[in-house]
Amino acid sequence: MPKAASHTPPWLCRPSPAASFFTRDPSKKHDSRIQNENGEYIGPQRTLAHRDTEVFAVVDNQIRWADLATLKAEWSPKPKSSPKKGKASTKKGIEEDEKTASYRILTVPVYGQIKQLVISPNGAFMAIVTAHTVHIAILPDRSHLSSTERTPLRLKTYQLGPTTHVIPESPVVSALWHPLGVHSNVEACIVTITADAAVRVWELDRNNHWSFDRPSLAIDLKKLVDGTSSDEDFTPLGFGKNKGFSADSFDMEVATACFGGTAQPAEDAWAPMTLWVAMRPGDLYALCPLLPSKWRALPATIPALSATIVPKLAVIEEQYSGIEGADDDLIACRQQYEWLKEIDDQNSANISDVDGAEILKRPSNPSVIPRLQGPFQFDADEQFNDLEITDFIIIPPRLDTAALMTGEDDEGILEENAEEGLPYTTVCLSTSSGRVHICLELDGVEGQWLPKAKANTFTTPLSEPADLLLVESLDTVRENLREANCWPTFTLDTDSRYSFYLTTSNNVSFISLSSWAQRLEAEIQSEDTAGSQFRLNVLCDGNIAAREVLIQLNENDPSLSEEPKHLTNALLLSDYDLGQLLLTYRGSTPQAVELDEQQNPVLASFSESLCGDFDRLATQNLQPLQPLHKPRRSPYQVPAIFYANEPLKSFVDEHVPHRHRSTLHEPIRLSPSTLDMIAAAHRVLAAHTGSLEKAAADLFRRCERLRGEMRDQLESIAIVADRIKNVSSHIGEDGQRQEGSRSEDVLNDRLDAAKQRQKQLAQRYSDIRSKMSKLGGRPLSEKEKSWIGEVDLLSTAIEKKVTDEEQTMRTRLETAKSLAEELLAEVKEIAKAQPPSTSEDHAITISPSSQPKIPQKLQRAKVVDAMKMVERESAVIDAITERLERLNTSFS
Template structure:
């Protein structure tokens, strides 16, 4: 978990020039804006009006886009601070440290999204989408601070219009080709219409019509891939359907980023979250030209071909799975038949990626998978979902690297990955739901239409495993308009930030994911059900509040924090940034350590206290920021130009007359001035309350310091300068006992920690070795040979000794009998003497005699070896008992 080192840095707060980046136009009074602003609706949608490009930041203030380089702003502030200290100069008249980017957008901007290569900026209003061409950072960083008018294209002038459904999400495709001349953007509207736009500045038609458009309400009931799933055109009447409410889109995101270490299907899967609570998946959703990471095609081949070969052996039992697998095989075979093309030189492509054309077989439009649902246990069916975040499953390295060197396979593994998809959802009441999708989502398509055959594909709802539901804010019973949004963390893919209306909370699942993955990948499944239940019943995510914005300024009332952005740079550090109108909120955090080295050993706890940095204390609250109303101009300065008609201005220089026009003028002036003075009074009263609270806290701190000083003085009065205790001072036996008790307690905790650690290591899913398995089987065999009946404790040694004596007597009898037979055998004749044919005993050949004697000796040796082995085994058993 990251720890907050400090809040909004000085170079972003007044009176530094960096604060002007988030300051509204001084010609406009915040009180007037609040007075004239309409009340926000209950469903405000996601507010993503701050974005980044490296160290650069784009912010929407007063519906205008501003650009600034935070690293340069910080450097300039440091230089000006040094100059001010040296020459005693003020910085009140410094020019603003930002550039205004002028775009012909007339609606209220709700989202700004830079392209992956930073060449374009998608500007999303409620009903329109504009694509602006961004200049290079060197051009924006020039000394000229004038407004820059950007080249802008309107996306779908006849598609995204006011009478149509509003735009909910706009996403840059992770597998699209993004160059300086074009890119791939996916837009999703509230009526569940998904459109893919493959932009090309040399082809203006690409900004007018999408290359692929799908209406999810039609696709969910589709039976054949030959049907028309395109959304209804502009101006066409739409009939009523229950899907209008059940499939109202809240948000959407792709399942992956196109990384080589994540599941191959993830970056081409679009997840769509509906407001009532259902989730749907489109896989694969690709543009006509897409880039494939280096591990995508091999991983798909290693997964599809063996699965189809296994399903073909039993086609009657798993017919649906076999049909889906054959579709995936046909889709993959068409990709294999293509010749990959190298991406353009100016494109922001994945390392080692090849460019392919989208397969036309089985279809360009995939089948809609879902709905995916999870049981929350609540009475209400509608969850009022707001945002979705999908963390892709890790790539199955074992199947991909089968037959390769073991060293290469080990290098390709990653321990910070989970073999299941994690889906995080936010609802309007501020709750975060963390779910697991264990089956995996692969490519699926609708079947082709056939004559005289009607077959409806099975589409049953799939269940998600709800791991945990957490709250991100405290509810005091009053309704508050909030739309929680996700922001990915930089350091860990299983950590993220959630931005609410007034706070930002950090969630981390890294430790839980590691424990869950080690149990899922264990070879020995004995007791795994119990261990998984224990893992899932505990805390899944650790949460910590990073920022808290106090709505004390009138300009920030009933406003929503913009979705935060995270920077991690040598100049900026680990910085979280968001803002209210005219008030930036930031937090500088410590970079989290590695998950394995973050676990502190209790043996060295005494050496890892705050001795290294005794002043590194966590701040209790964010620093006070001066409200914007104190810096705003008086509304009476431009009152005449704004509120008095031109034909009545000459009456202001005449004698005041009692008339309806004069009364109207006075009431208007009172309304404007009262709003401004009310804002000033509220800001001043908040400052007064803060000063009173600060005085009380200082008194408490002084009292604590005095108490500590008295205690130190009492202890030091009994000790000489050389460290020895003075004569007549109190005995230190009590202090020594307390110190020894603390040390004993620490040693006990260390021993308990070591015992628990060893127990967890031994029982944490570690498979048995071959020697251990052989030893277990040998013990079972020996226990069976001893006897099934268990002897009593007093009779066990007697039975073993009796059996040993019996074995020894049998061996002695066999040896004696063997010697007797050997003595009765005729002796071999001498080499020169002839055999007497008339002897009393029959003549036995010498070769047969030697053979019989050899067999007998081998039998004796074998029995002796068996006896010795049994004797040694019994001796070991006696010693172990």
């Protein structure tokens, strides 16, 4: 788990050049178009993007560019001395600062507040998303942007769907670059999802402007969820057409969407071509496969699909052919086989390699539009009645390399794709209340299509809900810090795909599932299933996710009072010059954390426990020692009000009418207009001075707190110094320490005690480990199983409440005793009635009026069996009597 080495490094704080990259213009007010009538936030804040070390941010609705590696290299801790300037020189200095700014403004013809910046995988395009419009900008090369020229640069942009994504239509909630699309400096593929559940695939080509006007594939999910045939029309209604009212307008209101994978070699083959869509009420749907007309196939994609589809089809045809109820599975598998066969039959001349990937055409059989799978739901408790999805991520299952390499001699693909991971899809959802739900999808999502419009070929498909296994729910925001306008967003980690960052309105947290996923994977792959159920219960009942808060804002901080009420999405930058940097910002204040190397949480917890044991051993009969190092917190950020311009400079232009400006140069006359002007100036000046007073008061409180903390640190150091002095001091015969004395025996005794304590801990650990290995390493014998069943039956009978109709244990014991006595009496009477015999082989003589003759051997065998049965009953009765006596003794 990464640890925070420092918060907001100096090269990002004022007056460094990097701090000016996020500084807003104080004269401009915050645009309220991203807020509703109540002032609450109504969408995600993804206005921070990066391309390697290049950062793109939206400030004052302007797109700014900067290279953080260059800014850090140019930063110097020594402030530059500047001579005093007059008014003219001050104005000239401001103009020079604007020309030598550390960032560059990228101008785009975009109307409305920019809500999202999404950069293509190869860094050639950038999607600029507002509430209703999408623009595709062509990004220049880094060398062109980092030139000495700092004037605003106008980017070449294309509006995506001028008659599709417009203000009268439904707002855009997500814009995703397709992971399997063909991305180059000329071509790209992007998928847009609107709030009315319309999915559109755009295959962009700079040489064909028509590709920016209409999508290559458009699907209305509200039509598709009720579709029965692939021949139906699932295209969304065009511009200006009446859509009518439907209950799906609320149940299928899209919150966000994401692809199931990022086209990595170790992912499942179906994952990167699966589009997951999350609805605001909490339902999830999946479209698989969703492909453009030209798509990239990784080297292991087609072999993995063949290794999955072909054996499954053979098994279904062999076992379930002709069985009623299995026809749907058989036809669905045949559809996958036909889809894969069309890919294999493509002409090799039309296939080209790009970075080791093959460019293939999208199959048209069975259909280009897949079936909508879902809804996927999980069983939430009553306490989760506020399930309003804001964002989610999908962690794809690992590639089944064992099935892929069956019968193959070449292990190159296996080594390339060998990576740890679960064979199940992991779904992590965030809600508006700041709660994170972690679920598992156990069945897997594969390609499915609707049937053709022919009779007796396919039963009517039903969209039945699929269950998600809820593993854990986390509260990432404390109750007293929870905001009503919270819109949490996820950021994937670069080190592990089972780790991610969650950005809320006032904090950024790191959440890791890596440790749990590794233990679960080892248990699933284990060949020894003895005790597996017990270990799985322990894994699921314990802590699933490890969480650590990296950034926490104080809402009472006056420097944040005038800022927007939500943090932007966090970025994780990993570079040799920058290190590992987690960056976000809020208004004009950047928030960053420098992360150190990964640490093993098991070793960290073990070392902490050992330190605690040594502290308890060394500080017996002493007061607890306060920690010398206080918890790290973000450094002091200078409020923007200290750098703001004087409000009276622009007062005349904003509040004085043009026809009254000539009177400002005349002597003041008492009039209503003069009184109104002075009152307006007083309001403006009072607001400015009030903000200055709050910022100055906060700085004073911080200085007082710093003095108090320094005093506490000095007291702690003095206590430590006294303890160090007492450690080696000699203890006299009266039990008191002697001042100024030193004894090595005291140190040796303490060291021996610590070593002995360490040996005891190691021995206890080894004993517990050996016991657990014995319990889980061998199966239970029949005798142990019968003994466990008998103990459970006896405990259930004792703890069970006795009613009038039920028989108590004592009554059952008396009945058993009476039956045993009667059996014994009958056996004795039978034995007395039999005459003595002289030979074992001689038959028993019985009078003709009695029963027929019975051989002596058979009679004796029957008697022996009866005696054994009586002995067993007597033993059981004696055992029950002894246990009841012990229980009565223990209860008394």
